[in-house]
Amino acid sequence: GAGVSQSPRYKVAKRGQDVALRCDPISGHVSLFWYQQALGQGPEFLTYFQNEAQLDKSGLPSDRFFAERPEGSVSTLKIQRTQQEDSAVYLCASSAFRGRHGYTFGSGTRLTVV
Amino acid sequence: GIQVEQSPPDLILQEGANSTLRCNFSDSVNNLQWFHQNPWGQLINLFYIPSGTKQNGRLSATTVATERYSLLYISSSQTTDSGVYFCAVEVFKGGSEKLVFGKGTKLTVNP
Numbered sequence A: 001g002a003g004v005s006q007s008p009r010y011k012v013a014k015r016g017q018d019v020a021l022r023c024d025p026i027s028g029h030v031s032l033f034w035y036q037q038a039l040g041q042g043p044e045f046l047t048y049f050q051n052e053a054q055l056d057k058s059g060l061p062s063d064r065f066f067a068e069r070p071e072g073s074v075s076t077l078k079i080q081r082t083q084q085e086d087s088a089v090y091l092c093a094s095s096a097f098r099g100r101h102g103y104t105f106g107s108g109t110r111l112t113v114v
Numbered sequence B: 001g002i003q004v005e006q007s008p009p010d011l012i013l014q015e016g017a018n019s020t021l022r023c024n025f026s027d028s029v030n031n032l033q034w035f036h037q038n039p040w041g042q043l044i045n046l047f048y049i050p051s052g053t054k055q056n057g058r059l060s061a062t063t064v065a066t067e068r069y070s071l072l073y074i075s076s077s078q079t080t081d082s083g084v085y086f087c088a089v090e091v092f093k094g095g096s097e098k099l100v101f102g103k104g105t106k107l108t109v110n111p
Helices: none
Strands: A005-007 A010-013 A018-022 A031-037 A044-050 A053-056 A064-068 A075-080 A087-093 A108-113 B004-007 B010-014 B018-026 B033-039 B044-050 B053-057 B059-064 B069-074 B083-093 B095-102 B105-110
Touching: A005 A087, A005 B033, A005 B083, A010 A018, A018 A087, A018 A108, A031 A075, A031 B095, A044 A064, A044 A075, A044 B095, A053 A087, A075 A087, A075 B033, B004 B083, B018 B105, B033 B069, B044 B053, B044 B059, B069 B083
Parallel strands: A010 A108, B010 B105
Antiparallel strands: A005 A018, A018 A075, A031 A044, A031 A087, A044 A053, A064 A075, A087 A108, B004 B018, B018 B069, B033 B044, B033 B083, B053 B059, B059 B069, B083 B095, B083 B105
16 A cells, blocks of 8 residues: 555553554565554654564563564554553554665554553 | 654744754764654654755755754744654664654644
């Protein structure tokens, strides 16, 4: 597609529930990123994929967070046993290799844990 | 890690006014990007500007990489310019790449 597509747009989860967030990057983009944006803050890096390889997961806040990109295109961010502090907007971005021509972000998924 | 600081944190303007937003970064970077986050949360790429000056309509940006800062100029502001402006620096380390964001400048343009 023409842009980065994320779904669902909004997700309300009960504490302890597992959630899965989907990202469809721009076709042909090698690099894919997940960011977490808390209210009133800038986005913070979670993880980076180059094609299907997860090269950096240093930003994942706990082992309850897991991301995958099995075929080098669509990616899923999974959060297990959600906690209230997981409430945030989760942004996906993609770019051609090494950020050439910049990064394109999706509209994000707003996760609220109640 | 690299630090990115933006100023001012908040800015209120009357329609038609000009403004300058600043981004300082603590270390040399590969590239820098300016984004506008609209009230619906969408991050829109404004400029990809590792150095030099670029202009796009009423917006322009200048990055002086040797002095570790970038400026975003908004001229003749409009209410639709309201939102949060982020700068983000691109960091390559080992096999990884990522953007490190500042905390943003929240701009409100009043009619």
